[in-house]
Amino acid sequence: xxxxxxxxxxxxxxxxxxxxxxxxxxxxxxxxxxxxxxxxxxxxxxxxxxxxxxxxxxxxxxxxxxxxxxxxxxxxxxxxxxxxxxxxxxxxxxxxxxxxxxxxxxxxxxxxxxxxxxxxxxxxxxxxxxxxxxxxxxxxxxxxxxxxxxxxxxxxxxxxxxxxxxxxxxxxxxxxxxxxxxxxxxxxxxxxxxxxxxxxxxxxxxxxxxxxxxxxxxxxxxxxxxxxxxxxxxxxxxxxxxxxxxxxxxxxxxxxxxxxxxxxxxxxxxxxxxxxxxxxxxxxxxxxxxxxxxxxxxxxxxxxxxxxxxxxxxxxxxxxxxxxxxxxxxxxxxxxxxxxxxxxxxxxxxxxxxxxxxxxxxxxxxxxxxxxxxxxxxxxxxxxxxxxxxxxxxxxxxx
Numbered sequence: 001x002x003x004x005x006x007x008x009x010x011x012x013x014x015x016x017x018x019x020x021x022x023x024x025x026x027x028x029x030x031x032x033x034x035x036x037x038x039x040x041x042x043x044x045x046x047x048x049x050x051x052x053x054x055x056x057x058x059x060x061x062x063x064x065x066x067x068x069x070x071x072x073x074x075x076x077x078x079x080x081x082x083x084x085x086x087x088x089x090x091x092x093x094x095x096x097x098x099x100x101x102x103x104x105x106x107x108x109x110x111x112x113x114x115x116x117x118x119x120x121x122x123x124x125x126x127x128x129x130x131x132x133x134x135x136x137x138x139x140x141x142x143x144x145x146x147x148x149x150x151x152x153x154x155x156x157x158x159x160x161x162x163x164x165x166x167x168x169x170x171x172x173x174x175x176x177x178x179x180x181x182x183x184x185x186x187x188x189x190x191x192x193x194x195x196x197x198x199x200x201x202x203x204x205x206x207x208x209x210x211x212x213x214x215x216x217x218x219x220x221x222x223x224x225x226x227x228x229x230x231x232x233x234x235x236x237x238x239x240x241x242x243x244x245x246x247x248x249x250x251x252x253x254x255x256x257x258x259x260x261x262x263x264x265x266x267x268x269x270x271x272x273x274x275x276x277x278x279x280x281x282x283x284x285x286x287x288x289x290x291x292x293x294x295x296x297x298x299x300x301x302x303x304x305x306x307x308x309x310x311x312x313x314x315x316x317x318x319x320x321x322x323x324x325x326x327x328x329x330x331x332x333x334x335x336x337x338x339x340x341x342x343x344x345x346x347x348x349x350x351x352x353x354x355x356x357x358x359x360x361x362x363x364x365x366x367x368x369x370x371x372x373x374x375x376x377x378x379x380x381x382x383x384x385x386x387x388x389x390x391x392x393x394x395x396x397x398x399x
Contacts, residue, residue, distance in 0.1 A: 001081035002063035004035040007044055009083040009195040014048040016087035024091060032081070033067030035059070061162065061169025068157055077151040082194035084117060085149040092187035093151035102156035102182040105142045105174070106149035111188030118191060126208045133212065134171070137219040140178045142186055146170055146211070149189050156182050161287050167207045168214040172288075175218055180290050218288070220279035228272025231265045238262030239351075243344060256343040263351040270355060274362045281369045307363025314356030321349030 001013060014030055021028045030050040034042055035058055045052050055066040064078055075097045079085045085106070096104040113123060131145040148170065160176045162169060177184055216223045241247055242259040283289040325345050 001030075001032050001079060002035065002060050002067070003032050003037055003041050003045070003081050004058075004063070005037045005039040005041060006081045006196070007037070007039040007041045008197060010041050010081050011044050011048055012083050012195065013079075013081045013087060014045060014050050018049065020088050020090055023088075024094075026094070028073060029071070031067045031071050033063035033065075033070075035063050057165055059165035059169075060167050061172075062165040064169060065162060065165070068154075071154070073154065075151060075153055076157065077149070079149045080194075082196055084192050084194040086190055086192070089189075090151075092189075093149075096185050096187060097151050097153060100183060101185045102153050103173070103177045103184045104151040105144065105184065105186045106147040106189035107142070107144040107186040108147055108189055108191040109144055110186070111190045113191045114193060116193045122208075130171075130208065130211055130215070133215055134174065137215060137222050138175050138178050140174055141184055142174060144186065145174060147189065152177075163286065163288050164214070167210055171211050171214055172218070175215070176290065217279065218283070220276035220283075224272045224276035224279065228269040228274075228276065231269030231272065233269075235262045235265030235267075235269060239266065239348065243348060245344075246340075256340050256347065259344065259347050263347055266351065267354055267358070270358060274358070274366075277366060278362075278369060281366065285369065302366075304363050304367040307359055307366070311356045311359035311363060314352050314359060316356075318349045318352030318354075318356060321345060321352065325349060 001010075003010060006013075010032070014032075017030050020026075021030075030048075032041075032045045032050050032052045033055050034045070034052050035055050042052050042054075051070075053067050053070045055063050057066075068076055068078070075094070077090055077093050079087060093104045093106075108118075109127075118127075127144065127146050131140075131143060134140040134142075134145045150173075152173075156177070159180065159182075160173060162172050162176065164172050174184075238254075239259060239262045242254060242256070242262060246253055246255040248254070280289070280292065280295055284291055284295065325342060328342075328345075
């Protein structure tokens with residue numbers, strides 16, 4: 001259980017969890033990840049027989065991560081310490097874990113949400129919306145993306161190598177489990193109003209935005225790649241058509257001004273596509289995303305040298321067009337020219353120069369991202385975190 005000043009409900013949660021373990025004769029322990037409580041929560045936990053892990057980093061994810069790493073069992077069940085989840089009814093989670101599932105999610109919409117347990121905006125908009133985005137972006141099989149009651153095996157947890165420390169931790173777990181192909185299932189669970197007399201740590205709008213932002217950044221395909229490719233296709237089509245001359249559709253006449261915006265669309269789209277690649281490479285190198293064989297295959301063909309050649313060719317093409325335009329202007333003794341005729345040459349030339357420079361600079365930056373850097377604190381490449389702790393075979397841990 002994550003804990004930050006939960007003295008009002010912590011003892012109730014620990015006693016329920018202990019009662020569950022005793023009733024079902026499960027050999028387990030209760031681990032509290034404390035984030036620096038000052039209200040006596042630590043003393044309450046220790047008095048009730050729980051093991052307290054003092055977490056130096058603030059945040060929901062940090063508390064759960066350190067508590068899990070300190071736990072000694074084969075299976076874990078995580079849940080909030082505000083008495084909103086029923087720790088006496090956890091057998092469905094245990095049974096699914098024993099069947100071989102690696103992540104077992106609670107589903108509050110199937111199990112029941114008590115009156116006053118969840119704000120209406122979370123129940124009808126926030127949670128269903130984030131769940132829909134998670135299913136669309138990542139193909140996650142769960143239908144309650146943000147349920148805080150879930151179970152997982154220690155082996156799966158180590159493989160996921162979770163990195164975030166805040167509320168995004170819950171989303172990262174589901175997304176990584178999906179991307180890694182872990183066995184995931186859901187079981188119904190109920191949600192009760194929490195037993196605290198103070199406002200919760202969670203802030204619906206802030207935490208909802210943080211989760212949405214995390215999913216967008218975690219899915220460069222939807223945030224950068226898809227919009228970028230569409231922009232490039234539309235821009236290139238517009239440039240190809242308008243390069244020959246104006247196009248009239250109905251009463252609307254598309255000319256060199258539209259050509260300029262089409263070129264801008266290609267440049268913006270190319271930058272978006274580049275950012276999708278940068279984000280993917282960075283996320284994999286930092287351990288936020290699992291290795292992707294598609295990235296490795298692309299890396300074999302798209303090298304720094306290939307980017308430099310492509311960028312140089314585009315730059316030379318643009319400079320050649322610019323020289324031709326200046327030469328033509330000189331033939332007119334640098335006097336007045338037909339704007340429409342000249343802009344059909346100048347705009348593509350300037351476009352090629354800018355695109356060539358982007359390709360050159362992005363190629364260097366991608367090469368820098370691809371460097372393997374050793375982290376001083378880990379003794380391995382960035383993102384490497386290995387655990388050699390033996391796994392107990394018959395333990396269920398509540399943390």
